[in-house]
Amino acid sequence: MVKVKVPATSANVGVGFDCLGIALNLYTYFTFKRSDSFQITGCEERFATEDNLVYTSFQKALAYLGKDAFQVHIHIDSHVPVSRGLGSSATCVVGGVVGAYALTNTPIDKQEVLRLCTEIEHHPDNVAPAIYGGLIASYVDDNQQVYHASYSVHNQFTFLACIPNFETKTSDARKVLPTQVPFTTAVSNASKLSLVLKGFELGDVDLLQATMKDELHEPYRKQLIFEYEQVKKMCQEIESACFYISGSGSTLMNVMCDASKVDEIQKQLNTLQYKWQCIPLVVDEQGVQIC
Numbered sequence: 001m002v003k004v005k006v007p008a009t010s011a012n013v014g015v016g017f018d019c020l021g022i023a024l025n026l027y028t029y030f031t032f033k034r035s036d037s038f039q040i041t042g043c044e045e046r047f048a049t050e051d052n053l054v055y056t057s058f059q060k061a062l063a064y065l066g067k068d069a070f071q072v073h074i075h076i077d078s079h080v081p082v083s084r085g086l087g088s089s090a091t092c093v094v095g096g097v098v099g100a101y102a103l104t105n106t107p108i109d110k111q112e113v114l115r116l117c118t119e120i121e122h123h124p125d126n127v128a129p130a131i132y133g134g135l136i137a138s139y140v141d142d143n144q145q146v147y148h149a150s151y152s153v154h155n156q157f158t159f160l161a162c163i164p165n166f167e168t169k170t171s172d173a174r175k176v177l178p179t180q181v182p183f184t185t186a187v188s189n190a191s192k193l194s195l196v197l198k199g200f201e202l203g204d205v206d207l208l209q210a211t212m213k214d215e216l217h218e219p220y221r222k223q224l225i226f227e228y229e230q231v232k233k234m235c236q237e238i239e240s241a242c243f244y245i246s247g248s249g250s251t252l253m254n255v256m257c258d259a260s261k262v263d264e265i266q267k268q269l270n271t272l273q274y275k276w277q278c279i280p281l282v283v284d285e286q287g288v289q290i291c
């Protein structure tokens with residue numbers, strides 16, 4: 001039997017669409033046990049089938065490793081809410097792939113795991129930090145080679161995940177995006193991305209406030225997130241170093257220096273309709289672990 005622990009991830013981090021993500025200290029635990037027949041427990045009924053992303057990722061990894069397929073009992077203990085922009089699908093992909101390595105006693109090569117997980121998830125920005133931990137930039141070239149680099153985050157920051165009671169499916173949130181943007185928009189976003197990385201490293205709140213202004217996805221996606229404007233305003237009035245849509249939403253991420261303001265923000269959000277729940281998180285530096 002093996003147990004795999006995978007962190008939640010907040011992708012894009014605003015201006016890093018499809019290339020930046022950060023691992024946070026909220027986890028899903030996957031237990032894998034060889035079995036006579038397929039069995040999955042611990043997840044919602046709608047996911048308890050052979051289409052389950054953990055199971056399909058597990059089987060793909062076995063095939064990739066050249067191992068004969070075999071049946072497993074998978075138990076999922078998840079603290080990462082589904083389709084809320086906190087990388088629940090990436091936890092399943094990374095958990096399934098690493099579970100296959102571990103259960104077949106295959107040494108983990110994280111770069112190989114990253115390539116396989118990116119192939120399954122289609123973009124690297126959640127799976128890369130879920131594997132390596134920390135704030136990670138990533139890029140997939142035309143040959144499907146995945147490059148990644150790690151950036152530091154000043155320890156003064158708390159990532160306050162403001163999670164509503166509705167889902168936003170990534171597939172739906174990608175449909176509202178433009179297929180092309182003006183050249184000036186691309187230049188503007190790339191400029192801000194490089195400075196946001198420096199702002200996180202130095203703990204430079206002024207720099208973050210000036211540059212955390214995405215133009216590639218947030219203007220289109222905010223209409224999918226009920227009460228976006230109210231939540232942003234409430235956070236900014238109380239305490240906010242910067243604010244962005246986590247992944248493809250629906251979670252809104254308020255990055256704070258003063259964590260003592262969490263209760264005040266929660267109290268304000270309680271006046272809204274969509275039952276926003278605030279979870280203060282910090283950076284997970286480890287990435288996936290075999291427990």
Ligand SMILES: Nc1ncnc2c1ncn2[C@@H]1O[C@H](COP(=O)(O)OP(=O)(O)OP(=O)(O)O)[C@@H](O)[C@H]1O
Nearest residue numbers: 043047078083084085086087088089169170247248
């Ligand atoms: N605990 C779970 N058990 C089984 N399947 C899950 C679980 N959590 C997530 N999934 C799978 O991941 C899908 C959600 O992926 P989706 O990309 O919509 O959201 P997300 O990964 O939470 O958000 P984002 O990619 O924006 O961070 C579900 O439809 C399901 O297939």
Ligand SMILES: N[C@@H](CCO)C(=O)O
Nearest residue numbers: 011018125170247248
């Ligand atoms: N980069 C992805 C993250 C969500 O999976 C998106 O924003 O669609």
